[in-house]
């Protein structure tokens with residue numbers, strides 16, 4: 001039985017969100033974004049620290065779209081920034097090796113991955129940096145817009161490495177289970193990183209995740225997503241989980257690649 005596909009806009013409505021143009025030059029882009037997301041625009045010059053009419057502002061500038069909670073004690077903005085120091089640092093981390101191993105890069109290079117839960121695209125970017133071609137699918141319209149803007153920014157960057165990596169990434173809007181055959185058929189691996197209750201120790205991570213949980217929910221249909229993925233004609237399905245979380249849908253993986261902070265459950269369906 002397939003699960004009813006949740007409506008991202010319903011979730012967005014549970015938080016009050018407005019769109020802010022950073023400067024008059026950004027007004028056109030902000031208006032288009034507000035229309036695309038059916039969100040109200042707030043006045044140019046609004047200070048997120050003082051604003052009380054909305055809980056979250058989507059701040060639209062020539063550079064990027066930033067998600068900013070309002071209020072004096074709010075954490076800093078969330079952006080999609082593939083070329084920043086954190087991403088550059090992350091590409092050298094052991095986590096990447098585990099992710100690469102989980103999708104099967106020790107067996108084959110240039111694997112075609114469908115990231116069915118794209119989010120802010122960080123895992124996809126790492127996979128693309130490791131040489132995979134990645135089809136990203138994101139069903140939440142607000143997250144999709146942030147991701148599209150981050151990919152656009154990277155594609156126009158003066159950094160050759162960044163441009164080359166994002167060239168291997170293509171973005172689709174909507175629920176992965178509704179992708180059409182032609183979008184699905186090239187995928188050799190389906191990658192899933194559904195939302196899960198965050199128990200990260202670092203306060204910054206906690207605050208970012210808390211906002212995303214409010215925005216997106218806690219991944220109530222993750223089990224159905226795995227069941228769907230396992231029915232597709234792919235070589236493997238990889239699920240990212242917290243180290244001690246139960247397996248999705250109670251389905252035992254073929255093997256597990258465990259790191260300190262995450263675990264990858266690997267379901268091998270055929271050879272790569």
Ligand SMILES: C[S@@+](CC[C@H](N)C(=O)[O-])C[C@H]1O[C@@H](n2cnc3c(N)ncnc32)[C@H](O)[C@@H]1O
Nearest residue numbers: 117118119120121122123138139140175176193
């Ligand atoms: C935990 S986040 C993924 C984070 C991502 N791996 C990253 O590195 O930034 C999960 C995302 O998957 C999206 N999502 C969940 N189920 C989906 C589905 N069936 N189709 C498309 N997107 C989905 C959610 O909207 C959310 O943005």
